[in-house]
Amino acid sequence: MxxxxxxxxxxxxxxxxxxxxxxxxxxxxxxxxxxxxxxxxxxxxxxxxxxxxxxxxxxxxxxxxxxxxxxxxxxxxxxxxxxxxxxxxxxxxxxxxxxxxxxxxxxxxxxxxxxxxxxxxxxxxxxxxxxxxxxxxxxxxxxxxxxxxxxxxxxxxxxxxxxxxxxxxxxxxxxxxxxxxxxxxxxxxxxxxxxHDKKTLKDILESNVDKKYYVKDSIKQSRQKRMKKNIAKPYITHENVGGSITPHHYSCALRAGASANYLLVNNERRLTEKEMLRLQGFPEDYKIIGSYTQCKHQVGNSVxxxxxxxxxxxxxxxxxxxxxxxxxxxxxx
Missing domain, CATH: 3.40.50.150 (Vaccinia Virus protein VP39)
Structure with missing residues (x-):
């Protein structure tokens, strides 16, 4: 048969x-x-x-x-x-x-x-x-x-x-x-x-983000000055080993041990806990226990x-x- x-x-x-x-x-x-x-x-x-x-x-x-x-x-x-x-x-x-x-x-x-x-x-x-x-x-x-x-x-x-x-x-x-x-x-x-069905940064970024996530003006200005090109918002930048800043309409890989300012939204602020989870595709009701640093570490180590x-x-x-x-x-x- x-x-x-x-x-x-x-x-x-x-x-x-x-x-x-x-x-x-x-x-x-x-x-x-x-x-x-x-x-x-x-x-x-x-x-x-x-x-x-x-x-x-x-x-x-x-x-x-x-x-x-x-x-x-x-x-x-x-x-x-x-x-x-x-x-x-x-x-x-x-x-x-x-x-x-x-x-x-x-x-x-x-x-x-x-x-x-x-x-x-x-x-x-x-x-x-x-x-x-x-x-x-x-x-x-x-x-x-x-x-x-x-x-x-x-x-x-x-x-x-x-x-x-x-x-x-x-x-x-x-x-x-x-x-x-x-x-x-x-x-x-x-x-x-x-x-083919893909989310964009607009889909995962929160509105009305608390001011605690925003960086100092000096950091924002430094990133903006070193940015290699300008693209429409929203974007996320990261700093490479040579100090260059490149914006993308997506995030580079989340990293557990990266510096606090490794990824910045529009060169203005850090990702929120909810945004990090969304970038990894976790459910909306998923809970992170602990501090912001713990969240960055745990989500950056995940899949x-x-x-x-x-x-x-x-x-x-x-x-x-x-x-x-x-x-x-x-x-x-």
């Missing part, structure tokens, strides 16, 4: 599977839950989370009603329930370059990626999705990225990777991230295509939710098709 995955019958079966059997995931290096939000919007169910930063964990609790477990290096795999997909926006630490004496299997020891590798090996989930900065692909002349991919493949996963930009998924923020997806079985998977949701939908679709294929094989079709 030949199976047409796009026939009406199969599509109906897929819909029923999504409704009846939810795909579960764990949220590692969870931050404030941006990756979780994307996968929940696509229909997934979170069964475990881990985040060592206490302030981020407080924000996570305020929005999801649960405190994530702490330091993943101190959590045994046996303490983690069974799940379908491992999710992790993991920190990028330098990988040691170890010679033949130690062997290839030790190359990730001492890095946080090793914790992901450990859990994948012990729990053997159907799939994973990892997120990191674009520069991970170039770190150490590409060696770091090569080690990551080879180690994931050595665990028996079919691995896909692509750099995606938040600008292509409805947000006025240029934020490029490497997305790495893996599946235990060969599946029909493609990364999502850019969407573009619509981008993650788009990837999640493709992953869940691929897993559902795989499950349908397997069910036919079991029935001898």
């Amino acid at each position: 030949t199976i047409d995955l796009f026939s009406n019958t199969i599509l109906e079966q897929r819909k029923k599977q999504i409704l009846i059997q939810k795909i579960t995931f764990i949220d590692l290096f969870a931050g404030i839950g941006g990756i979780r939000l994307g996968f929940e919007k696509a229909g997934g169910v979170c069964v475990f989370s881990s985040e060592w930063d206490k302030e981020a964990a407080r924000t996570y609790f305020a929005n999801f009603g649960e405190y994530p477990k702490g330091d993943i290096t101190k959590i045994l795999s046996s303490e983690i329930p069974s799940f379908d997909i491992l999710l992790a926006g993991f920190p990028c630490q330098p990988f040691s370059i170890i010679g033949d004496k130690e062997g290839f299997k030790h190359e990730t020891q001492g890095t946080l990626f090793f914790e992901i590798e450990r859990i994948l090996k012990d729990k053997n989930p159907k799939a994973f999705m990892l997120e990191n900065v674009r520069n991970l692909t170039a770190h150490n002349q590409g060696h770091t990225f090569k080690v990551i991919i080879l180690h994931l493949q050595s665990l028996g996963y079919f691995v896909y990777s692509k750099v995606l930009n938040a600008l292509d998924f409805g947000l006025p923020q240029k934020r490029e991230r490497i997305i790495i997806c893996g599946f235990k079985e060969k599946v029909n998977f493609d990364f999502p295509l850019p969407i 573009p939710v619509p981008l993650i949701e788009a990837v999640a939908r493709e992953m869940l679709k691929a897993l559902c098709e795989m499950q349908i294929q397997n069910s036919f094989k079991e029935k001898g079709c």
Whole structure:
């Protein structure tokens, strides 16, 4: 029997599977839950989370009603329930370059990626999705990225990777991230295509902004004087390493550790907490616990939710098709 995955019958079966059997995931290096939000919007169910930063964990609790477990290096795999997909926006630490004496299997020891590798090996989930900065692909002349991919493949996963930009998924923020997806079985998977429905700065900027967000006249004048070109408002500027100021009708990437004046709206004021959340595609009712500095840190460390949701939908679709294929094989079709 030949199976047409796009026939009406199969599509109906897929819909029923999504409704009846939810795909579960764990949220590692969870931050404030941006990756979780994307996968929940696509229909997934979170069964475990881990985040060592206490302030981020407080924000996570305020929005999801649960405190994530702490330091993943101190959590045994046996303490983690069974799940379908491992999710992790993991920190990028330098990988040691170890010679033949130690062997290839030790190359990730001492890095946080090793914790992901450990859990994948012990729990053997159907799939994973990892997120990191674009520069991970170039770190150490590409060696770091090569080690990551080879180690994931050595665990028996079919691995896909692509750099995606938040600008292509409805947000006025240029934020490029490497997305790495893996599946235990060969599946029909493609990364999502850019969407046409996009928000503009006008859509995310607040009106009647409190005066506390406005910078001193001296800062405004300095930025204005160094601005390389003039464009219509609203715009956002950032200062590059050479001191040049360039305006764009979108935001450059939010950064957790950037200076207070890293991004300025019309060279006049800082972004509000609500605007930072909107630039990452968080829901309007999402709550940040703590100070402005904490908000900048937490949102800057997070992910573009619509981008993650788009990837999640493709992953869940691929897993559902795989499950349908397997069910036919079991029935001898």
